[in-house]
Amino acid sequence: MVPTTRFTSLTAVEVWDSRFRWRDGGKLHDTTVDLTWRRVAEALASVEGPMAPLWMQRFISVFSRWELLPDERLLALAGTGQPIGTLPGLAAVLNLAAFIRPQPVGAASLDCQRLVATAGLAVRLLDNALLRYGACADQSLRIGFIGMADALHRLGTPFGTERARQFAVAAASLLAEGCFRVNVDLAQERGQLMGRESLDQRPAFPRNGVMPGSVVLEAMRNGVRHSRITALAHHPELARFANDVTDAIEPLAIDVQRGCDALGNDIHVARARLGIAIQPYFDAQINDAVLGLGSATPLQASDRNGCAPR
Template sequence: MDYGFRYRSGVHATPTTFVDPVAVEAWDAWFRWREGNALRDLTIDATWSRVTGALCALTAGQPARHEQQIGDAISSWRLLPDERILAGAGTRGFAWPARGLNATINLARFVSLPFTERASLHTDSLAATVLLALRLLDDIRHAAGCPEAQPRLGIIGLADALAMLGTDYTAASGCAAAAETVRLFATATLLASAQLAQERGAANGAAQTAAAQPRLDGYLCSTDANAIRTSGLRFGPLTAADSQPRLALLANNVADALSPLRGERQTYDIKGPQGERQVTGSGFALTLWRQLGARSGARAFPYPTAAATTEADRARIAAAVQPWLDFPVAAQAVASPCTAA
């Protein structure tokens, strides 16, 4: 499941490697720390270290491996913190946000043996990353002085994951695979919320558990559901498919939220404080497929991209995953990809 990404902490790891040029421009435009004309984040690894250090400072007393876990999750684009945190954490004068706080899980990074008959979703890794995300969200809302704030946990890279799993976004099999993938994400989120309730206390006790009753009955076996009714949940409604176009571009140009893959050699307009730039990229799934498929002599990407999808196709994907999400899917989250601002 390793596509060339590494976390560098200190001097003992290989630097991160981008696989899509759009991601480089996204990082430089929106997430690279500058002070006036001075560059503070000289590399993407400096950004990872800055953000990881700030997040770890919220959880003093954690074992050393905690920093490595956070760094690995963020630098491999499995977990994308709120874009305000990626841009500002560790910089002078930064204040932790509470209003509209979110984190995003990149589903494309949990596919094992992509584009093979043995491709599958690595559910243990997904569950571990979701738990880490909720720990960080809980820490951040306390650091912001708003322990009752209700953040959201969203997803990107669904269309990439579907292609890597060998399914067609526009077919019934694609809808079924999308629903199952989001169900696994939602189940992991519910179990992680319950685990944190056991460790840190439940939020609003019986009220939160009662609100989650449909989710308990729909997601879990009776043993897990009964355990949650006893322990309660740390968070209220969490799961969403909110559009996060900047995070999707940073994460090596995966599809935003539930949107289809944009397509090969597409032009992107990246608008940042330093001006507007145009860059061409094919996105994570197509680039990875080219890298893996070159050995077999394959030529044409065998899965549909945005040009071959319709509004009805996207609506079916949204309808398939909606039962597993706490918040309604917004139209923008499943839109045909467009230029990012």
């Protein structure tokens, strides 16, 4: 069965049409977004040899469910025959909102197993891109996420609560685990781009004891493919393309407008605290702009638009 992508946002259609839809002069190649996915997936799976069709279908599957979005440069140029050049700071994002599954009985929940698997697929996807289009001096990967606030909304969890921070930590931990596992596997399959000493540079793994021991031992024996694989950064175009979800750890627009969540928790404070809580699971430092510290100074909740924490 061929996956069919569902748009639920006019903004998403506009971003696709203006930024990622392949046109060649007067000829329109990507007549549907599913053809965009196929173009990118086929190009990036081409390095897999006889297994290329299998990996192409796996990539298409996660693309079509809005679970994984590759680097903007890959979406625009992969498979078009146009020059793409080297790819420093190669990125991908997982859309956390797409991993919230409704349950027949009870509340919705995070699909942890699928999140781990998709994070690993992101590492392979980007490693394939480096193999296909040529390595550059910066061979680190920058895998992060979008749709945090949307995921919390689907779970019925206000943005500024302790439950929200616990969810964010769980999601970041699962993303890091999936990325790390495949980073180790690729070192065995394709060789190391960095040696065993690179493990000492990792902020979370394996020192904090949150990674399964067998994976840590394998990494210590064989090294890892990439020294750095995770980063939380702004990807506004990808967020808008993914049916207009929130970018990185940005709050929902309605919370931004009133300055607090439904329980009166200050949004600026909540965003910064959330980012600080998940920092240990990312290789790159989360910058102030992502934390929301560059645009506004956190205020007392009672001073912001009449919000009072409850």
